[in-house]
Amino acid sequence: MKQYLKNTWEAISTVLVGMIITLKHLFVPSVTIQYPEVKVQLPDRARNRLYVNIDDCIGCDQCARACPVSCISIETVKGMPTEDLGKTSNGKKKALWVTKFDIDIAKCCFCSLCTYPCPTECIKMTDVYEFSEYERSNLLYQFSTLTEDEVSQKKENFAKMEAEKAAQKAAAAAAPKAAAKPAPAPAAAEAPKTDTENKQ
Amino acid sequence: MYNLLNNLIGNEYVAAVIAAALPLFVFILPFALAAVLLERKVSAFMQDRLGPNRTGYRGLLQTVADILKLIQKEDITATDADKKLFNLAPVLVFAGSYAAFAAIPFSGAYIGSNIDLGMFFILAISSIVVAGILMGGWASNNKYSLLGAMRSAAQIISYEIPTALVVLSLVLVTGTLSLSKISEQQTAYFWNWNILGGAGLGFSKLLLIPFMIVGFVIIYISTLAEVNRTPFDIPEAESELVAGFHTEYSGMKFAMFFLAEYANMFAVSAIVATLFFGGYQSPFGYLGNTLHISWLVPLEQFFWFTVKGMFFVLVQMWLRWTLPRLRVDQLMTVCWKYLIPYAFVNLIIVGLITLL
Numbered sequence: 001m002k003q004y005l006k007n008t009w010e011a012i013s014t015v016l017v018g019m020i021i022t023l024k025h026l027f028v029p030s031v032t033i034q035y036p037e038v039k040v041q042l043p044d045r046a047r048n049r050l051y052v053n054i055d056d057c058i059g060c061d062q063c064a065r066a067c068p069v070s071c072i073s074i075e076t077v078k079g080m081p082t083e084d085l086g087k088t089s090n091g092k093k094k095a096l097w098v099t100k101f102d103i104d105i106a107k108c109c110f111c112s113l114c115t116y117p118c119p120t121e122c123i124k125m126t127d128v129y130e131f132s133e134y135e136r137s138n139l140l141y142q143f144s145t146l147t148e149d150e151v152s153q154k155k156e157n158f159a160k161m162e163a164e165k166a167a168q169k170a171a172a173a174a175a176p177k178a179a180a181k182p183a184p185a186p187a188a189a190e191a192p193k194t195d196t197e198n199k200q
Numbered sequence: 201m202y203n204l205l206n207n208l209i210g211n212e213y214v215a216a217v218i219a220a221a222l223p224l225f226v227f228i229l230p231f232a233l234a235a236v237l238l239e240r241k242v243s244a245f246m247q248d249r250l251g252p253n254r255t256g257y258r259g260l261l262q263t264v265a266d267i268l269k270l271i272q273k274e275d276i277t278a279t280d281a282d283k284k285l286f287n288l289a290p291v292l293v294f295a296g297s298y299a300a301f302a303a304i305p306f307s308g309a310y311i312g313s314n315i316d317l318g319m320f321f322i323l324a325i326s327s328i329v330v331a332g333i334l335m336g337g338w339a340s341n342n343k344y345s346l347l348g349a350m351r352s353a354a355q356i357i358s359y360e361i362p363t364a365l366v367v368l369s370l371v372l373v374t375g376t377l378s379l380s381k382i383s384e385q386q387t388a389y390f391w392n393w394n395i396l397g398g399a400g401l402g403f404s405k406l407l408l409i410p411f412m413i414v415g416f417v418i419i420y421i422s423t424l425a426e427v428n429r430t431p432f433d434i435p436e437a438e439s440e441l442v443a444g445f446h447t448e449y450s451g452m453k454f455a456m457f458f459l460a461e462y463a464n465m466f467a468v469s470a471i472v473a474t475l476f477f478g479g480y481q482s483p484f485g486y487l488g489n490t491l492h493i494s495w496l497v498p499l500e501q502f503f504w505f506t507v508k509g510m511f512f513v514l515v516q517m518w519l520r521w522t523l524p525r526l527r528v529d530q531l532m533t534v535c536w537k538y539l540i541p542y543a544f545v546n547l548i549i550v551g552l553i554t555l556l
Contacts, residue, residue, distance in 0.1 A: 007538075008538060008542075011534075011538075012417075015519075015522070015523065018522045018523060019518060019519070019522050021522070022246045022518060022521055022522040023518070025245070025246050025247070025248055026242070026245050026246055028248050029248075030244070030245070030248050030249055030250045031248045031249075032248075032249050032250045034250070
């Protein structure tokens, strides 16, 4: 009988305790963040979408080598010695044309390992995290600003320069043997250049 | 109301149909729309969430949108279901809960059917709901539905006993089963309410108060169980039985179960309010009486009735979002080992006090 009354009392009192708690929560402001309209401030080192400031990129390829999933692919072409490629924001002189800087963000594992070795801090994590796409190909981000014509022109320039250099080398090599001989015709120099390049 | 309509229209069948449909369209449907939204909002606020706030201004049109969606939905009947019973069940459940509204006095001027055995009628007619639920669960040909229906039948039939016992003890005090008379007895001010010992004066009124409070608590708990609300929602226990007896229902049939649940919620709240809290009577007298505007009084009465009913509906929601569901054996323990003995003792004591 004592237990019976105790049970009754406990039931009523504990229900009341619970009801008071829920009543208090009725007046507690909601903790909901209405996501698309309100966004939470991300932590300082949040890792989201990668961004490359191509103006600062010197094409050193260190980020691509650091990437554990090989999602970065970089191609560069050497600039001509006469060309001025400009300087990076921290004062480094650029020597390479970055003809291709692709990041396949679909492969990216957001480890942020690419951002650490970058000498100019041009590849970095942004706070953009809403970039879903219907096509996977849309997730291949191309950061290089050079057009295709420009790229082919740079390549041509470089090839020409190489050819000239090779020709000079060939000339220099040939000079001691036959110093009296006249310099070879430019058309003839074209052929050995390709040979030397292939050997290299 | 029927007489008024009969005089107005002159055709007694049309008048009867209108009088019967009036509470449904004027009261129950808007109430259900509001209550569903309220339930979701209250639950959200109690859990520090926001609740629906996209449809309409702050989500006010959410339930309207839900109803429109339910109307458009395909009406699926499972292949192996017993089609006749399956289709009859939601109608029966809704009819059972709707019939209870016939005897509930909304105000001094409007009561569907002013019968002398009003309270008895409500107790009797609300048992039809059990038949409907059992029918739906059986006809669905689904183990979860059947389990839910059987639990529901056991629960509702068990909990009718404490309800009836408390009603009986109240009848000892009021001396009538007519809900409109019970309401009239508690007129004027709130100290005439039955929870505070009724309209009489003297020592017995003071003596009655604690037992009336006990009676109120018992009837509130048992009616809560009768309408299958949490913490007594084992017939539709989501985590155990999918959705209980209405697992197989969709579209409008499901909406009818839903409507019946909310109609029931208000019906039992209204009964509790009528029995213990003065029904449609205002706690502080009427503005219409002091201003001598006679037509204002029934409106005020309707207002107070709605306020009291809504208050108890709110408490039901409050309880729902506070307490976890009881186990089946606990449910039976609460009823048979606790509520019924207490209700019996309460009945005897109230009887002795009224003899004094």
